[in-house]
Amino acid sequence: MQSLFVATEEDIRQGRTMDVYFQRSLAVLKALDLEEIRVKAEFSAGSLPSDWPWAVICGTEEVLRLMEGLPVDIYGVPEGTLWRPRSSRGPRIPFLNIEGSYCGFGEMETSILGMLCHSSGVATKAARCKLAAEMGHLMAFGNRRMHPALAPMLDRSAYIGGCDGVASPIGADLIGEEALGTVPHALILMIGDEVKAYQAFHDHSHSAVPRIVLVDTYSDERFGALEACRVIPGLEGIRLDTPGSRRGSFRELIQEVRWEMDMASHQDVSIIATGGLDEDSIRQLSGAGVDSFGVGTSISNAPTVDFSMDLVEKEGEPISKRGKFSGRKYPFRCPRCLLMDVSLDKDDEIHCQCGVAMEMIEVRMMENGRRTSSAESAQEIRNRVLRQLRIIHDIDSNHKI
Numbered sequence: 001m002q003s004l005f006v007a008t009e010e011d012i013r014q015g016r017t018m019d020v021y022f023q024r025s026l027a028v029l030k031a032l033d034l035e036e037i038r039v040k041a042e043f044s045a046g047s048l049p050s051d052w053p054w055a056v057i058c059g060t061e062e063v064l065r066l067m068e069g070l071p072v073d074i075y076g077v078p079e080g081t082l083w084r085p086r087s088s089r090g091p092r093i094p095f096l097n098i099e100g101s102y103c104g105f106g107e108m109e110t111s112i113l114g115m116l117c118h119s120s121g122v123a124t125k126a127a128r129c130k131l132a133a134e135m136g137h138l139m140a141f142g143n144r145r146m147h148p149a150l151a152p153m154l155d156r157s158a159y160i161g162g163c164d165g166v167a168s169p170i171g172a173d174l175i176g177e178e179a180l181g182t183v184p185h186a187l188i189l190m191i192g193d194e195v196k197a198y199q200a201f202h203d204h205s206h207s208a209v210p211r212i213v214l215v216d217t218y219s220d221e222r223f224g225a226l227e228a229c230r231v232i233p234g235l236e237g238i239r240l241d242t243p244g245s246r247r248g249s250f251r252e253l254i255q256e257v258r259w260e261m262d263m264a265s266h267q268d269v270s271i272i273a274t275g276g277l278d279e280d281s282i283r284q285l286s287g288a289g290v291d292s293f294g295v296g297t298s299i300s301n302a303p304t305v306d307f308s309m310d311l312v313e314k315e316g317e318p319i320s321k322r323g324k325f326s327g328r329k330y331p332f333r334c335p336r337c338l339l340m341d342v343s344l345d346k347d348d349e350i351h352c353q354c355g356v357a358m359e360m361i362e363v364r365m366m367e368n369g370r371r372t373s374s375a376e377s378a379q380e381i382r383n384r385v386l387r388q389l390r391i392i393h394d395i396d397s398n399h400k401i
Contacts, residue, residue, distance in 0.1 A: 006149040013066065015107040017114075022107050035103040040313035040328050042094035043076075043116065045085045048124075049303035054338070054392075056127050056385055057081045057095050058157045059119030061375055063112050064365060070108075072100035074366035077331055080160055080381035081361065082127075082388040084340045088353075091325040093342045097362070102311070109309050117304040118150075119157040125279075125302030126161025127385060129295050131393055132282040135386075137292035139180050140166045141274065142300025154300050160382050162389060163299070164292075175378040180210075182239045182272065182294075188217040194224060198231045212237040212272060225257050229266045237270035237291065244276065251288045258289035332358035338391060 007017050015023065029035060048055050060079035067074060076096035077083060083095050096116070098105055130138055140158035143151045155171020165180035166172055172179035188197040198213050205211075215224030215238045225238045238261075240254065254271060261269055273285060274294035282293050312320055313328050320326035332341045334352035341350050341358055350358040364372050 004149070006147075012111050015111075018107050018110040022109060026103055026106055029103055036101055037103075038100060038315055039102045039311050041098045041102075041105075041309050042092075042312050042329065043096040043098075043112075043307050043309050044092035044094045045305055045307050046092060048085055048305060049121070052124060052128070054082045054084050054124075055120050055305050056123040056161050057083050057116075057120055058123035058160050058381075059115040059117075059153075060096065060365070061381075062115045062119070062153070063096070064371065064375075066108060066111060066115070067098075067105065067366060067369070068371065069369045070100070071104045071369055072098050072366065073364070073368065074098050075362050075364050077361050078363060078381075078384065079376065080123075080384040080388075081333075082338055082385070082392070083331075084338075087341045088339075089341070091329065091342050093331050093340050094329050095331065097328065098309075113307055113309060115153075117307050119153060120307070121302040121304040122154055122157035122299060123161035123385070124305065125299045126158045126163050126295075127389055128279045129277075129282055129293070129299060130162030130386075131389060132279040132286065133293055134286050135389065135393060136286070136290075138163045139272075139292060139294045140171075140296075140299055141294045142296035142298075143168050143171070145297045146300045156378055158299050159378055160385060161299075162382070162385060163295075182212040182237075183214045185214060185217050185241075188214065194218050195227055195231055198228050202232045210236045212239060212270075214239045214241060216240055216242045221253055222257050222260050225261055225269075226264060226266075229261060229264065229269055235266075235269050237272050239272040239274060239294070241275040250281075251285055254285065254288045254290055330360050331362055333361050334358050336391075337395060338388060 011017055057077060057079055060076060084093060086092055140155060140163040143154055146154060151168045152170050152174050155166035155168055156174050159166055159175045165177060167179055167181050169179050183201055188194055191197040191200060194217055201213060202211060211232050211234060213228050215221055215228050221240055221242060228238050229235050254273065258271060270291035271289055272292045272294055273290045277293055277295050278298035310320065310324050312326055318326035327344050329342045329344060330346040332343060332350045334354060334356050336356045337352060337354050339352050343350060346360050352358055366372060
């Protein structure tokens, strides 16, 4: 049996996924006896996709696992920080700094950036969907749109960004939660009758499986929902996945289903909305009676954040390429409004435009290849994100996110 088109962990750790020019550059530096030259490198971005004002930093834990054992010191903002790319004065705000011999970590640049750029994009999109849902329940259903080798990273990043659950068993194991799901159209099509499918799902599923069924395969959604409520004792929810070509106003359809279930004394049965949702459609449906949103492609296929790694100091002297700001920098953030600034002095006193003193938010993460603190759980990181999202939500009363 032939191998799948995926890199192994060994491939990544051995640098086989790097851009080849890094490999060639290291060979030149070694030939010139420049292997021990110490540098400081910062990770930042000049802007964010789609004019996002902030991003959720994600992927740091994976980077630390990759770098463990290498002769480097690493400093950065905690994973799950809502981060802004630039100071109002122009300089980029670094969220991660690596110090050490360039030849000791340079070959990892491609992998580090890939881990951070992709994970942060997914986490940020999940966070934006969470805000669009007024901090309501959100499920990540997007693995089918991406390569299966990425499923653990996608689920972890979506969960950290604000999703309340994920669909794949491997992703659920990684975040320490149970996998979430409902019923696919395929089950109903195979059985050939919606009511019989509802009954079979109830009769043959483990008692711990939530009783949530899809009601729009053959029937009108309103009558399908009422039939499901009739057939399944203790029904927890119905899912609406109506194609856009058939749904008309999805908001009005949801309102009608909610009304009719309430009229029939099924107020406790939840409505789960799925089907090509993104932050705009979620915002339009918020308040219509949806209890949970299942979001797929718009989160898993989120735009990557265009981070870069830049050398800013060599043997204690500031350096930079043209267009970048030289020198080792420290990120500061306002605890009230989450605006950010940067300084060359970690003990600087910087006040936000709102009048509150900013805090230097960088922490040491690794010293000479050894972790300086234990890893945080996905739940702890997610809780950090949610606390910050509530601040953003409260600040932006118009929800122009």
